[in-house]
Structure formats: structure tokens, C-alpha cells
Amino acid sequence: MDRRKYLKTIAISTLGATTLLQSCDIEKPDSAKVDPSFTIDRTPQELAREKKLLSERFFDEHEMKTITHLADMIIPKDDQSGSASDAGVPAFIEFIVKDMPQHQLPMRGGIKWLDIQCMKRYNSDFLSCSSMQQTEIIDEIAYPEKAKPEVEQGVAFFNRMRDLTATGFFTSEIGIKDLGYQGNVPNQWDGVPQDVLNQYGVAYDAKTLAESVKYS
Amino acid sequence: MADFQIKKTPKDYDVCIVGSGAGGGMAAYVLANAGIKVVLLEAGPLYDPAKNVTQLKWPWESPRRGASSPYRNFGDFDAAYGGWELEGEPYTHKDGTKFDWFRSRMLGGRTNHWGRISLRFSERDFKHRSFDGLGDDWPIGYSDVAPFYDKVDKLIGVFGSKENMPNEPDGIFLPPPKPRLHELFIKEAGKNLDIPVIPSRLSILTKPINEDRGSCFYCHQCNRGCTVYADFSSSSVLINPALKTGNVDVIPNAMAREVLTNTEGKATGISFVNKDDMQEYTVNAKIVVLAASACESARLLLNSKSSRYANGLANSSEVIGKYLHDSTGASMNAILPKLVGRKRYNEDGVGGMHVYTPWWLDNQKLDFPRGYHIEYSGGMNMPGYGFGGGIQNSNGKFPGRDGKLKEAGGYGASLKDDYRYFFGASINLAGRGESIAREDNFCEIDPVTVDKYGIPVLRFHYNWSDYEVRQAKHMKETFAEIVDAMGGVITSGQGTPENNYGLEPPGRIIHEVGTVRMGNDPKKSVLNKFNQAHDCKNIFVVDGGAFVSQADKNPTWTILALSMRASEFIIDELKKQNI
Numbered sequence: 001m002d003r004r005k006y007l008k009t010i011a012i013s014t015l016g017a018t019t020l021l022q023s024c025d026i027e028k029p030d031s032a033k034v035d036p037s038f039t040i041d042r043t044p045q046e047l048a049r050e051k052k053l054l055s056e057r058f059f060d061e062h063e064m065k066t067i068t069h070l071a072d073m074i075i076p077k078d079d080q081s082g083s084a085s086d087a088g089v090p091a092f093i094e095f096i097v098k099d100m101p102q103h104q105l106p107m108r109g110g111i112k113w114l115d116i117q118c119m120k121r122y123n124s125d126f127l128s129c130s131s132m133q134q135t136e137i138i139d140e141i142a143y144p145e146k147a148k149p150e151v152e153q154g155v156a157f158f159n160r161m162r163d164l165t166a167t168g169f170f171t172s173e174i175g176i177k178d179l180g181y182q183g184n185v186p187n188q189w190d191g192v193p194q195d196v197l198n199q200y201g202v203a204y205d206a207k208t209l210a211e212s213v214k215y216s
Numbered sequence: 217m218a219d220f221q222i223k224k225t226p227k228d229y230d231v232c233i234v235g236s237g238a239g240g241g242m243a244a245y246v247l248a249n250a251g252i253k254v255v256l257l258e259a260g261p262l263y264d265p266a267k268n269v270t271q272l273k274w275p276w277e278s279p280r281r282g283a284s285s286p287y288r289n290f291g292d293f294d295a296a297y298g299g300w301e302l303e304g305e306p307y308t309h310k311d312g313t314k315f316d317w318f319r320s321r322m323l324g325g326r327t328n329h330w331g332r333i334s335l336r337f338s339e340r341d342f343k344h345r346s347f348d349g350l351g352d353d354w355p356i357g358y359s360d361v362a363p364f365y366d367k368v369d370k371l372i373g374v375f376g377s378k379e380n381m382p383n384e385p386d387g388i389f390l391p392p393p394k395p396r397l398h399e400l401f402i403k404e405a406g407k408n409l410d411i412p413v414i415p416s417r418l419s420i421l422t423k424p425i426n427e428d429r430g431s432c433f434y435c436h437q438c439n440r441g442c443t444v445y446a447d448f449s450s451s452s453v454l455i456n457p458a459l460k461t462g463n464v465d466v467i468p469n470a471m472a473r474e475v476l477t478n479t480e481g482k483a484t485g486i487s488f489v490n491k492d493d494m495q496e497y498t499v500n501a502k503i504v505v506l507a508a509s510a511c512e513s514a515r516l517l518l519n520s521k522s523s524r525y526a527n528g529l530a531n532s533s534e535v536i537g538k539y540l541h542d543s544t545g546a547s548m549n550a551i552l553p554k555l556v557g558r559k560r561y562n563e564d565g566v567g568g569m570h571v572y573t574p575w576w577l578d579n580q581k582l583d584f585p586r587g588y589h590i591e592y593s594g595g596m597n598m599p600g601y602g603f604g605g606g607i608q609n610s611n612g613k614f615p616g617r618d619g620k621l622k623e624a625g626g627y628g629a630s631l632k633d634d635y636r637y638f639f640g641a642s643i644n645l646a647g648r649g650e651s652i653a654r655e656d657n658f659c660e661i662d663p664v665t666v667d668k669y670g671i672p673v674l675r676f677h678y679n680w681s682d683y684e685v686r687q688a689k690h691m692k693e694t695f696a697e698i699v700d701a702m703g704g705v706i707t708s709g710q711g712t713p714e715n716n717y718g719l720e721p722p723g724r725i726i727h728e729v730g731t732v733r734m735g736n737d738p739k740k741s742v743l744n745k746f747n748q749a750h751d752c753k754n755i756f757v758v759d760g761g762a763f764v765s766q767a768d769k770n771p772t773w774t775i776l777a778l779s780m781r782a783s784e785f786i787i788d789e790l791k792k793q794n795i
Contacts, residue, residue, distance in 0.1 A: 040278060040292070043261065046287045176275070186435065211378075
């Protein structure tokens, strides 16, 4: 059986097993009443919390614009995929600071720090600076090991901003495709592909081959 | 009429089980299949992995991208509700010590979360005092439990390999999956260092074993619960089949308050508060089986005071709550430079490691008395919250695609490419070791604090000893050797005396056991060798509370085997009309 065909078979048998099990189940779990806006299991307490967080707003318009601009500087569009904002990173950051309040003060204060630095140097907030000025200030805080002591606060902010942008981007549909992650699909693991074993000069020993589950 | 009244559940049962995790699920399964009428109280909601689905979902389907939340401490996709803190259900600490208590109130309990690592205790694990003079021996040995391990293997399914290692008794195994790429490197490093690296032993079906359960389709997500029941969780594998016998009633959201007793001192049932209507209820049964978790069962017994049982029920020994012990844990992260820029393919595999290291050294030649095993992870895993975090700590350390070192941190197209470049190049090594059970590590009833149901809460007192700290030091040294042998570079988890060599606080490994221990001497133990209370013959405790000692193994497989053994004993005793 070729691989494509048998993956299809697994998908069907998987589905079949689920249906079979559901039909003979006795009681319906309370928390199985899934809210239409969520595709993952949510308990009533979780749903209440999600709705509350989603109804609140933390960042103001200026802050959101700054976050969007910074996120796109950190992860720009390239020949492989779109930018951070194409992948919805700003909305993710807005949510996550409400979900994890420990991010709130460093993010809000960090944006303020950046604006004040720009006001001092260029008489303009970060967003209104020229792109050359923006690059100049970001270059000073984006490289922790060569940053000057007087911009340490900026470095800490930019590290956080970089982390949140990377997480937001690479957990999005665009980002996962970009990364080339191949999993999260039903399959039958039959070991490391032969060309990869060859590339690294490793092989399965006889005991492993004899005792392991086989699919070919 | 009074506003407050206690409602009696109309039906009388043979057995009332408190808790639906590994111990309670197994008791319900065995008893119900023997025709015994069972009522199963669970303090949380019903749950079925086929219906409460997070499996095969993508990170963007969670607004927090799978990060942990107050309601799911192990992440938004984890099957287990709850965590170390529950709203309205506090616990306290004595003398400034630390213990973190993980609770998952839901059908199946903490079997919804665990790594499915299913290891047998060895003969030495039951008789450790005879080997090193520390702790106590169990009143039973490997030969008492082996037939039940066999039955559990066949009933639930576990993969593994025959190794003939005295400390790792072989079971009845399904074939294991082949190692992933980084696991082949670990095996190679182990060979060079004389450290065994063998196929892991996980309760995941690599082959179908019956009509009700599918087999593994390698999504790497056992912690999310399996929609085809290809891994073990108490709800899908034990409780659902038990319900089909028609002999079990499950009462969800039933928070047990105390074990009820009559004037002769026999247990008559359980009083509980129903979390849905906040009303008080009682349920009557001939036998009470506690499986609420080591600490929760101890709490229940200690809270079940009467003039006859002034120290708490079944506690004439005053041992309940004492000898609390968790596994030790310490870990290390590293990058394997040979894996940067690697070819992409699906290497999800099963939900956990394909290889592990069982304890391999002789403690008589070491400065700590008990062993540990090593769990490995790594590979091209599905990104989640935290992906790419702290890249400034690694992207300046290794040459990039062009062979040149670059400045750490950065932004823009070059940084974007770094995330791709480092994807799948990290590994993690985690030790899980045995600690010594001590009388002065305990939980007790806090004299002043109650939870939102008015139930007095637990207060913990727990300290690690030098034994555990020295064991953690040894773990870190071993991890560093393995990383080095693989040509890797440590990125975090360096051990120092100041950080106790990264030894996790007690409770973090969630293997706590020992609070209601078994023994032959009623003065020094709570239960006899069949998990039956010395003081009260119709009370049994079938969770980790019954353990005399932890091993360098995860406790679940032994909880299951002992619960099955105790349940068969109950069936026999009922037949003989001894209870």
C-alpha cells in the first residue's frame, strides 16, 4: 500500500473508532458543550475567563501601532512568508498581556521608554521617527552583548518584544508553514528516513530493528 | 424547616469509591466486572477524551497558543484540568517549608496528564531497607505484585523491550517505536559512556488490543487525551468499560467531606458536598475505598474524627500523613549543533520519549542511597507558547548558514531565519529519582484554615535531605557528560550548590506517595498488605498513599497493580462474608 493510501486508511479508522465509542457512551460530559467560538475543549470556568479577557482592552491605539511596527521590524515579510502583522502577532500580544499580567507593565513601560529616548534624541516619538532613526535606536537595544549599560532597560524590553513576536508568529498558521513543521497529522512512525540516517551516519541496530513496531 | 439539611442518596451500595484516577478507576473496573454494586464519587466534572477534545488542534486554536493558564497548569491543550493552585481550595505550609500539591479534579484525575511511563518496581524497590538500612521494607515483595503487573499489562497495554535487567523487571510488552534521530544520538552517547539507553515503557498501544480502543497514530499528544483511546487514561480504559457493566453509578462534582462510621467503628459511607448545588449529601456502602490521591485520602481520614477515632479514622498508629515523599527532579537543556538547519520530516512519534535510561549504578559506591532514571525529549515538535524564547542566548553562539558567527539577538530577516535554523536542534534531559520516606515530611490538618466547602485543609511540612541534593548533583554531572558525548552545548540547567543542583521543590514531579502506608505492624502503618485499614476492616486505600517507598520509577503502574490486587481481595472477602 502506498503511503498516501494508508494515511487515508488510518484517518478513516481513527474516525470510525471515535464514532463507535461515542455511540455506546453512557453520559455526556458537562464540559463537552463547546462554545462555537472555540474549537478546543473548554470548561465553563475557562469559557468565562476567555470571554472576559476577549472583551477587555489593554493597549491604547498608539501602543498597538508601536507594537505592530516593532513586530514587523523583528519578523518582516521575506521571500518565504509574510510579516508578524500578517500572522496576527499584534492581536496575540494584546491577548497574552491580559492573560499574563506580568507582561503588562514591562510592555507598557518599555514602549514609553522607547518613546522618551526618541523624544530626547530626535524630538519625536518612535513611530514618527524616520526609518533611519528607528533603525539607529533599535540597533542599540537589539544586541544584548554589545549594548551600552545606559540602554539596559531598552534591551530588556526588546528581548521581551522579540520573544512575544517570535512565539506569536511561529504559532500562527503562516509561521508553522514557514517553519516547515510536518507533524500534527495521523501517521505511522517507522523510524528516521533513510536519507537522514545516511546524512548523519547513524543506523538502527539489529536489536532495535527486531523488537520495534514495523509498518512496511 | 431548617435551611440546611443533609440529603441521603437513596440507593445503598456494596462499595463506595472516592476518586476516579488510576487507583479508583481500577477498583471500579475490577469490582463492577465481578457484579459488585459500586458508587464512584469524583470531585470534578465528567470527562471523556473522545469528546473533550484538544488532540490534533493547532496552536492558533488557543488564544494563548497553548500556554498554561490558572485552569490548566500544564498548558491550554493539556487534558488535565487544575494544577498546583485551585480556586477556593488552598493548602498551607509549616515552618516555612515548601510542598506544591497538584490536583486535577475531573473524571480520570491525573491519569489525564501523566507521561504514560509505566515501570514495574523491582524486588529491591520493595525491600530497600534490607539493602541500605534506610526507610522501611514493604510487607510485600515483587512476587506478590508480579501477577498483577502482568494482568495490568494485558488489560491496559504497554510497549517496551525485554532487557533482563534486575532493577527493571520486564513486562508483557507491545513492540516499542523506533528511536527518533536525537534518540539515536543519545543511544550512541550512552554506549560510549556505559550508560544504558533502552526503549521506553509507555502505556500507549502500538498495536490494537481490543475492539474498544484504537492504536496509536503518532501525534505526540498523549497529554491532550486520545480520541481513539490509544493511550491509558482511567476514564477511557477503566471507567467507561466499568460503566457498561451497569454496576457503577458515577457521581461527578462530589467533594468528599468525611468517611462516616457507626457506633461499632465500621465505615458506613461517605458524606459529600455536591459542587453543582452546594448541598450536603451522604451515600451508604458496605465498604469504602479511598483513591482520592495520597494527600487527599490522608486528608479525608484525618478529617473523619469521632469519639472513637479522635486522631482521625484508621489512625491509631498516628502515621497518616507522615512519610509523604515525591520523586526528585532536575533537568538540563542543550543544543546539538549538528542538528541545526536539519531536514524537515514528521518525527512526532508517541506522546513521550522513545528511549530512556533506567538506573544503572551501584549506590554503595556513591554518596547518595537511591537511584534515578533519565527521561529525554527533543526533536521537531509542534511550536507552542514560548517557541523561540531567549534566542539571544543561543544565536550568537553557533555559526549560521554562512558559517559565520553573528551578534547575539538581533531582528529582521536574519533573525527570522535563525528561528528556522535552530528548529528541532534542542534536547532536554530530566532525572526522576527516589527520595527517602521520612516521618518528618508530612501533611496534617491545618488547625485554622478551611476550604470553600468548609473542609479543613492540609498543611505541609517537607524538606529535602542531603541525599536528594547529592543525587541531583549526580544527575547534573551525568547530563553534562551525555551532552558532551553528543557534541552538544548546554543552554540551561547548569547545577550549582547555590541552586541545590536544580533539585525541583517537593511536589513538582507529582509522584507524591506514602501518607497512608501499608505494613505488617499496626503501630507503624495504616494499612495491611492488602491496602486494608488495620483499624477498620471495611476501609481500603488504593492510591499512592499506600506506598511504603517510592522507587526510581513512576508510581502509576504500581498503583494500578495494587488497586487490582486489593479489589480482588475485596471480592474474596465479600464472598467469605469477612467484611
